Amino acid sequence: MTFTSRQYLLEWVRIEASKLGFGVVIARVDGLWRFRVVCGLHNHALETKLLHPIVCRLNHEEKDSILELSIIKVAPRNILADLKRKRPESVSNIKQVYNERYRLNIAKIGLRSEMQQLLKLMGDNQYVSRYKACEYKVTVRDIFWTHPESINLFNIFLTVFIIDSTYKTNNYRIPLLEIVGVTSTDKTFLVGFVFLECEKEDNVTWALGICKTLLVDPHNMPNIIVID
Numbered sequence: 001m002t003f004t005s006r007q008y009l010l011e012w013v014r015i016e017a018s019k020l021g022f023g024v025v026i027a028r029v030d031g032l033w034r035f036r037v038v039c040g041l042h043n044h045a046l047e048t049k050l051l052h053p054i055v056c057r058l059n060h061e062e063k064d065s066i067l068e069l070s071i072i073k074v075a076p077r078n079i080l081a082d083l084k085r086k087r088p089e090s091v092s093n094i095k096q097v098y099n100e101r102y103r104l105n106i107a108k109i110g111l112r113s114e115m116q117q118l119l120k121l122m123g124d125n126q127y128v129s130r131y132k133a134c135e136y137k138v139t140v141r142d143i144f145w146t147h148p149e150s151i152n153l154f155n156i157f158l159t160v161f162i163i164d165s166t167y168k169t170n171n172y173r174i175p176l177l178e179i180v181g182v183t184s185t186d187k188t189f190l191v192g193f194v195f196l197e198c199e200k201e202d203n204v205t206w207a208l209g210i211c212k213t214l215l216v217d218p219h220n221m222p223n224i225i226v227i228d
Helices: 006-020 060-071 076-086 094-109 114-124 148-156 201-213
Strands: 027-029 032-034 128-133 140-146 160-166 176-182 188-195 224-226
Touching: 060 076, 060 094, 076 094, 114 128, 114 140, 140 148, 140 201, 148 188, 176 201, 188 201
Parallel strands: 160 224
Antiparallel strands: 027 032, 128 140, 140 188, 160 176, 176 188
């Protein structure tokens, strides 16, 4: 069979393949799209499920479902289970879910850089953030953020102040400085977080200076500071 355009070929193949329950591979030869049957007989039993990437791809309804579930922070494995529940014949796997979530995140960021997107999300969620840039104001060296509720607790409970750093918490392998306070009932709360360029005195001093600016009374300082 010979077709004058790729569109007509694909349309015919799509109809016939759906009738038989399998997919086909096409190729372009001499400027024309041709479909050649090598052997009209099956030499093996017909598979009940085809795992070719085209067959595994998500439909529009499934993509919309991934978007809605991702917004409410549903784990990818649970998203896949929900898709399988709604459409039992689906052969999509976890890779398709991760790829779709990645595509959604890229579309959400748009032309913004990762740092611009981070600052935007902090502003959208009412976080208080401060950052220190390099000499040419191009690269962010240190960034501090905290929540307004944490600031209120910080101004109420100033007795004990705990500072510690953790590592391997991000793709960039930079230290994450955690600043923790303690309430009168021995409960801890987070004063703020700081991504530091490095753990040098200048960087930590800058972070503590930002904490001081959060105090309503700058003369009312913590009584005890605990470090490791």
